[in-house]
Amino acid sequence: MSTTTTAPPAGGASRQGQMPSHRVLTYSLGDVANNMSFMMTSMFLMVYMTDIVGLSAGVAGTIYGITKIWAGFADLIAGNVVDRTNTRWGRLRPYLLFGPAPLALVFIALFSTPAGLNPTMAIAWIFLFDALYQLAYSFINIPYGSLASAMTQDPVDRSKLSGSRSIAASLAAVALAYVVAPQFGDTAADGIRQQFMITCIILAVIAIVLYLVCFANSREVVPRASGRISFKQTFKMLGQNGPLKVLLLMAVLFLTSNFVFNAVALYYVRAITGNAAYFAALQLSQTVGTILVASFAPTITRHLGKRNGYLMGAVFAIAGYSMIFLIPGGSLTPALIAWFVVGLGVGGTNSMMFSMQADTVDYGEHVSGIRSEGGSYSILSFTRKIGQGIGGWLGGLVIGAFGYTAGVEVLEGSDVALGLRIAAGAVPAALALGAMLVAFFYRLDADTHAKVVDDLTQRRTQTSIAEAKGVDAELTLVGAAGVGDGRTTLMRKPGLPNPPIVTLFGQRGSGATDIGPLVAQRLGVPYIDQKFSSRELAQVDQTTLLSDSAFNRFLRSLSGAGGQGTELGAATEAASNHRMATQNTQDVLADVENGGVMLGRNGALVLGPVVGTLHVRLVAPMDRRIERVMYKTGMSASDAAEQCEIEDRLRSEMSLRLYKWDPNADEEYDLTINTASTTYEQVADLIVNMYHSKYPENVAPVRGESEDGNK
Template identity: 60%
Template sequence: MSKNASKSTGTLSRGKVFAYSLGDVANNLSFMMTSMFLMVYMTDIAGLSAGVAGTIYGITKIWAGAADLIAGQTVDRINTRWGRLRPWLLFGSTPLAIVFVLLFSAPAGLSPALTVAWIFLFDALFQLAYSFVNIPYGSLSAAMTQDSVDRSKLSGARSIASAVTGVLLSAVVAPQFNDTTGDDVRLRFTLTTIALAVLAVILYLICFKNAREVVPRSATKISLKRTMTMIRQNRPLIVLCLGAFFLLASIFTMNAVGMYYARYVLGNAAWYTFLALAQTVGTVIVASLVPGITTRFGKRNGYVGAAVVITIAFVLIYFVPDGNLVFAIVAWFLFGLGSGGTNALMFSMQADTVDFGEWKTGLRAEGGSYSILSFIRKTGQGVGGWAGAAVIGAFGYVGGAEVQSESALQGIRLATGILPAGLAILALVVMLWYNLSVDEHRGIVRELNTRRSEGAVSTAYGVDLGRVVVEELGDQRDLLLRPPSRGVLPVVTIFELEGSGATDIGPRLAEKLGVKYVPQKFSSDEVAKVEISALSSDNAFDRWLRTVSFTGTQDADLARALGVAEDFSLAQANRVELLKLAEDGAVIAGRNGALVLGRGVGTLHVRLTAPTNKRVERVMSKTGLSQSQAESRIAVEDRVRAEMSRNLYQWDPNADEYYDLVINTGTVTYEQVVDMIVGFYRSKYPETDTEVGTNG
């Protein structure tokens, strides 16, 4: 298989994607253990009051946000024969496992003050150790492949792994809280965490063994000064961060005290597993719907709608009758829909605010922007956990008691229902001030594309920006691709639906115009060399896996930042390459040329299409594939190329508005198409030298 061909259809096997996802299973064996069960461990087993337990939970979660920043600045400074990131999985997993076990192994004979000190110390160490494993693990996806489609698969796989781990973990741990008065309860927890820690280390090692760092680390560095300059003028980001604070506070208020609800309101701690499963199903379902929601309603409205759903879920949780598991499952399912929807849209909106910040200030700060959001989210988690514990403590919760008072039960209901509902409403109200619509973002992306192309030309020729732009010629073309003294040579970009004839038409067109022909970066001919089974590898499951990217994760902010930064880096490299290729005239196939060179003086942008049956016939003739194989190849090619364009440039290459000429090649010969384009070009640019070029 050729290297380029594999890049076009995806470079990573399902085995490597699965092995990578095991790293997030390992992550969540400890992360979710602390998120879901640490609070109840502190009150019902270690014997701390709810108020003290909540204070520890709150402080260490906020510290976790700072630890993420420390790890983000540190992990790639050390280079080894295994790379910069993988060694942290190899050497960091064991210290993480040790402090994780110690956190849940507070000795029975300690005084209350020493118990507080024990848990506080080891929770703080756990958060730091976790950051030094989770941050490089999240960064690893961008180092494993430059293919944005593959990176989406990796993040989707970790989202599913995260969601499934939560359910399995609750099935193992939750039943142990039905009786916390036994003499062996501390030993059981120590043994449970030892088993989880050993399993986590094994999974980290599997991930380490199967991952490879093949892409140089290129994400933007985090500069506090640069970030603060951008944030001050970035209202959408400020609003998003404030909304994220209240939303995560609401979610973790409920998460931190959810076990109390299962044990005392529903009457069976083991039933927490069913609640976690209902939440996971809701999260996975909404992940598949988010793209459609975004298209139809916009990101802000989709977020607000999801926040309404999560608010309703919290209210229902408050009113669930004692012992009614079915009612609770419905409420937790709605909670999954709301939390999954808001989380997915939050990441998507965050990427938009990075573009807005660059457009407003000229500063692009993916790392800083996501770091700020990550810290705010962790702060919200801490405040939420503290608030939930404070409420149940104020209403008289007694740790480890077989039966709680009516007042304590009311406190548990308030902490899992009304309080998080109020916080969710605050998040909803705040997000009404988010003023970056889909249409506005689309306009910003277009303007940024123009600026970046102008900047690239200015840098290439070492001249001021003002000298690379001329007055519009009446056709929206104002970007000079070469010095005026050298005249204008033909530049034609071609984008095709697979099987529309670009590989035959392009070279003939270049010859007639007297310029060079530049094929697609990842050509269909190369893809044809891939094994037949690989042509249909982009199946429904793979597409769905990419759809749920980052939806089910609560701690992947910096990983998402690296993905955005890597896409931007690739797009910029392609931009520079295109401008260099166009300098002496060219016919350029693919490469997002119609967008990047859209305003170039002397450019013509063409899109080729044809009826599906005609395209299938041509692919069969050219490659020897069967009809079903040709149909599969066409579907994969068209879908993946469009997806890569959306990831790298936020545009749809199949939208006719970007082209000067759209030609149906199914009803004319290739020579007629060539003559048509040449004639149209000469009529559009009569003064351009279309006879003498680099090949003339």
């Protein structure tokens, strides 16, 4: 599988965060279509196999387990085929056009097992069509998961696409539960097989229509990458990546926990609460919990850290599963609470797991020199499929061992009832506890990861300089003691003066766009404006700026929520962000080759270790910034205030997604200046005087002068 490039899209990139809302919506419909079949198999296939086809719970669980693990291999097959695709519709979109029909056929066949088959033939029928279903599903879900990063290279837009997908998938699962679960109230009713076949036909038709809508409204505007996943290098990286190995074990245990519960939940609801129709309400309760905690994932990460956030999610899951084991029969309200708590646990752990996975990619590059988003996420995806398969197999094994068979009367206090409680509650709680204990061995905390990111950034800066000059990267280094300020990377040969380089990062309305050119003029070097939207945002374009609604921010907060089939999407987004950051690093270094005053572009991070640089942050109180924006754009006070808030937030988001650093942290700068009570000229003089005081030997090169001083 290849990952997405970040070359500028044909025809020019859209403005930051400005993908049309209808395109975000229609993209999310693709995952609604996915869940018409995927959640049908995840939530109801086990019960269909035992109560309608008549297989034993142990056999049904074994089929469920084997085909889920096979799905991991199917993903790899589909990924390699998709990688070689090139059509007039693009690389990914054709699978949304031609893939739905085969998927629909095998899905309908799976839930249309003929009556009268002997047990062996019934097993063969379901096993065959479930295996074919998993393969056909991979050929849609793999390209669909990659499509978001092919539709836009803007991290804000990509996160909106991912967030909308998470919501749509969750709501589709709830809607499916409302439609299908009541049909399991009486599985001995006349015509029940035909009823399920008709239900699946309707679901398949809806899914085909939604896939076609997604196909028609999506666009592949980001060119494909040229590279492939090297699994040899990936496994080499894995051997040195302790945090990733711990995370994979956490994933196996927690996904096994979750899918034991998923596989037997309907059995439990029907027998213990007394009504299969309650399943839909319980599914909704769990979904609310999942979305709620996922929307607070960034806040949880800031205050608790990722590992502690994961531990908190695991505690919720353990509590919820324990409640399910203990609640009295015939009780809906306690069950609603228990399912909600489980949702908090599942949403919290999934969000943190995907965020931690991104950190392990950085760590793997740091310790091995190998960066492999695609390979790393593929391993995680396969590991999660193993957990799903083991969970389904274990659920069937447990309820079968306690005597569950089709049509058995489940009395409170009976062995069968105890088996259902153990399978739905005790076993998932124990496995979630195991995942939580393993998480204590995950040592990649925020401080360690920040050091890893700083080291990688310095390496990339040194490598880019060395490649540009055709020298070994070691020759770009100088001992920190030699310069006295911790700078270790040379832009010039040792002994030659470095051209003046100043980086500026300013809040909207702090005057950075006016002060930057003044500083450049005084230092005799070029002024380099922001790359990401600054000049555009300085114009009177209120529609662009004021579109960052609370709902859009909510969508972005859900972008890391994870869930079924989201691993490849996360991988392509991470790879795309990394490629964009790498290109920006190269552009920044090229632009300041002969000195310069650079506004934004994450210059303080990229040029942080470069000898002869001064990093400045400009701030001002909000009321003063509002006045300046009003004067410059003619906006009202309320619109100017909103513009300041939005632009600052989006720039911060861009830096966090591309470089995983916070540009608003004062410790990243040599100088932070409040521009509210001084003129722009005074601020410019202050910066220039500071630079000359710090680097008196550095002067702007004469026009046309080369590095060795010759003209």
